[in-house]
Amino acid sequence: MSFHTKPCLVFMFVFLVATRVCIQQVDAAGECGRTPIRSAATSLSPCLSAAGNLRAKVPPTCCTKVGALIKTAPKCLCAVLLSPLAKQAGINPAIAITIPKRCNIRNRPAGKKCGRYVVP
Numbered sequence: 001m002s003f004h005t006k007p008c009l010v011f012m013f014v015f016l017v018a019t020r021v022c023i024q025q026v027d028a029a030g031e032c033g034r035t036p037i038r039s040a041a042t043s044l045s046p047c048l049s050a051a052g053n054l055r056a057k058v059p060p061t062c063c064t065k066v067g068a069l070i071k072t073a074p075k076c077l078c079a080v081l082l083s084p085l086a087k088q089a090g091i092n093p094a095i096a097i098t099i100p101k102r103c104n105i106r107n108r109p110a111g112k113k114c115g116r117y118v119v120p
Helices: 005-027 037-043 045-052 060-072 074-081 084-088
Strands: none
Touching: 037 045, 037 060, 037 074, 037 084, 045 060, 060 074, 074 084
C-alpha cells in the first residue's frame, strides 16, 4: 500500500464505525425505544373500545398491555395517546388517559402530564 492510502483507509473505517453507532442511537431515541410507535399503538388495540367510552369495561388484555407499557416505557404510552394514529382511530385522549386507573394499575404515573391531560 502506498503511504497515503493507508491513513485514508483507517479514516474510512473509523468513520463507518462512528456512523453506525450514531444511527443505532437515533433508532433508540424515541419515546418507545426501538419499538416503532405504530407497533406500540397496535399492541394496545384491545383498549380501543375502552378508549372511546368511559362506561365500557376495560378488557383484561388491555390492562395487561397498558401495565407492561407503564412498567417499561411510560412515555411511550403518552406518545401513543397523543399520536395522529390515536386520533385516526377515534380515540378520545381524555377517556383513554383514565384506562390505567380503570385497570387498577397501582404503579401508574398518577399526576403526570401527558400533553394537556393528567394521569388520574
